[in-house]
Amino acid sequence: MSTTPPPTGPIPGFAAVVPAGGVGSRLWPLSRADRPKFLLDLLGEGRTLLQATLDRLEPLAENTLVVTGERHAAAVAAQLPSLGESGIVAEPSPRDSMAAIALAAAILERRHGPIVMGSFAADHVIRKQGAFDAAVREAAEVARTGKVVTIGISPTGPSEAFGYIESGDALAGADADANAGTAREVTAFEVVAFTEKPDAATAAAFLETGRYFWNAGMFVVRTDVLLGHLDRLQPTMASGVRAIAAAWDGPGRAGALATIWPTLTRIAIDHAIAEPVAAQGGVAVVPADLDWYDIGDFDSLAGLLPPRADGVTVLDRDQPTAVHGAPGAVVIGGNKAVVIIGIPDAVVVDSGDALLITTRAAAQDVRHASAAVEAASGFSAP
Template sequence: MNIQSVILSGGSGTRLWPASREQYPKQLLALTGTDSLLQATARRLDGFAGAVLADTIVVSNEEYRFVIAEQLRQMGKRGRIVLEPAGRNTAPALTLAALLASVDGADPVLLVMPADHVIPNLAAFQGAIAEGAAHAEAGAFVTFGIVPDRAETGYGYIRSGAAIEDGKSARALDAFVEKPDAATAAEYVASGRYLWNSGIFMMKASRWLAAIDRFNPAMAQACRSAMDQATNDADFVRADKAAFLACPSDSIDYAVMEKLPTAAELGRGVVVPLSAGWSDVGAWDALWEVSDKDAAGNVGRGDVMFESTEGTMVMAESRLVAAIGLKDMVVVETPDAVMVAHKSNTQDVKKIVARLKAEGRSQATSHRKVFRPWGWYDSIDSGDRFQVKRIVVNPGAKLSLQMHHHRAEHWIVVRGTAEVTNGDKVFLLSENESTYIPLGHTHRLANPGKVPLEIIEVQSGSYLGEDDIVRFEDIYSR
């Protein structure tokens, strides 16, 4: 049996604003340790006793592709990154992954995991996966139900049926149930038959494709056409846009899992109980729950000081944050926004994000520090007709050959060596050297060295927006 890890990396995580933003969502953030949630998900089968295929399949959108590729590279993981031209929910994403996994007649067992969950007990997780894999190999559609420790109204539930006679914990999958009210949730937990819906699944690739053919032929056809016409670009598999846009939107639950009782010949549904400290980290209070705390129940990340404070989470990204006399609060500081909320109101953060979007404010979608395939930049100051950026270019990387209609630029090298194209001249700049790029000049910045190149860029002109770029050459196909 071969297990193919499939990571679904969609979603914007608006309830974890201001750390999570549309262009850099929560799965790319290191919220619980040194790894991002995506990286932690990719490590989840490290040391697993079964046969796990080396290449992880990640399904994502165009916006995150280079950050995902870099995060996998940093941890020494090989990945095939499938790019969706548009969001169509989890069922089409899994279908694209199943088609890729089936190339050359392969038929692995797919382990499908959202990229933004926290699972601290890996031994318990891998034990459940081993049990689920045996059922999946035999043709079942497996989901994993989280053993509830409270009557939670924010999760969907799975109702389990009769025990499966294999001497282990798996049970027949009876039904998926929508998020309940408080009284119903209490009844569910008391009954012992209900588990939280984790969104983690296992099945053979061929079984999933057969089920999509049966239950949603339009989705199957659109995904097949998109992959038949897909293009390969470095680590990326680009599904064809025109074909994929015709694909209906649906979740794995609705598209297949809930319909299995009507098509027993496709395979039965199985639910494996999972008790491994799981959390979907849907809001700041959920992150506080799964984080290590001090004796007063406080969680601090970054440069944080607590005084007469309890039950509080403070996340500081760019400066010292001192919390004095707080109780059950969440404070999140980033270079361009600070959010303060009571833990009982953290679900309302999405309302702030909606207001920011309605007002067209950049804090809804992007951070001050913006990642690019060649490195990153941080807009450290701006005013009327000027902007100052700190730019870091990775070793061997280079920006596009480009031109601006409305601004000139001054570049000052702080660290490393810069290869500069300025009009028809190409030359090197060392630390403490600078150059001037006049308005309208074709130019490029590259790092020919072995260490990161860091420069300060001062822009001046009548318009300084990122859309004032005319690209002539770009190795990243933008």
């Protein structure tokens, strides 16, 4: 029996949804409420994280919706001119990921009938496009059977920074094409449970079992299945997003948003759908080695940037940068010479109106100090 060659072209009846929210407060002062990290070219590659996400999804999706805040809609439109007005869903206020994804599902179903949709964050980095394509295509196939499907990231170590997906039994065999006499291996597993970010010892124990994957928040599901689960688990949200979607492409959009949106429960999709549906046996995971990164702080960002010959990582600056006794230093932005002496793994970030000095080990704590500075100075709060 021969192996089916990798498919090409958009997945029939598949839409991509890109929630573009959050501030990235650990990346202050680069990322703020008025210029969140998904709108930034953090890797110096000429494409923002949002643009790179759409580049990755364009070969796969027949339709794409970006869900973002009203204050960022114009910037999103400017960065993605080919998306068009109908491809941007602007939220009047943050209601967490479930409301954003549910509204997108309801709009898509209103426009196209029940279809398969995939939700992918706007600020992740994926280096292996081919592996991503294959994982999304398999997830879409499994989703057609009625499962909620998540793409599980093959862990590279016992990280405390991510949630975990526990896999169970493999889904049945292969997807065979009787007419062509070919078969493609199915790698999906049933999901037993989702676990929030564990401590180091628990994460290490997870990895020893070989059953756990990192949870990157990628979900693929039929729109009618998603909204059907919401009917049972979050009925107010289900009816609310359907009512907004019914008015979305007409003159009643603003009124529906003003009246209904503030009443929707503020909850993440993990808690609203993934966890309870997994407990009922309704979730599957497609494992994938994507070379995936969530740029959560300056330490993780530095790990994605090539250092100079002296080991210093420099981004978005052309002024002199010198170190002595400061291995692993990271210097971003600024129009002045920077000298670092005797501070290993130092981080210096100059955004023009704010200056951050920390270390890579303390990078996770940036959000605490930056919040106080923003509140005291009148800058945009992270």
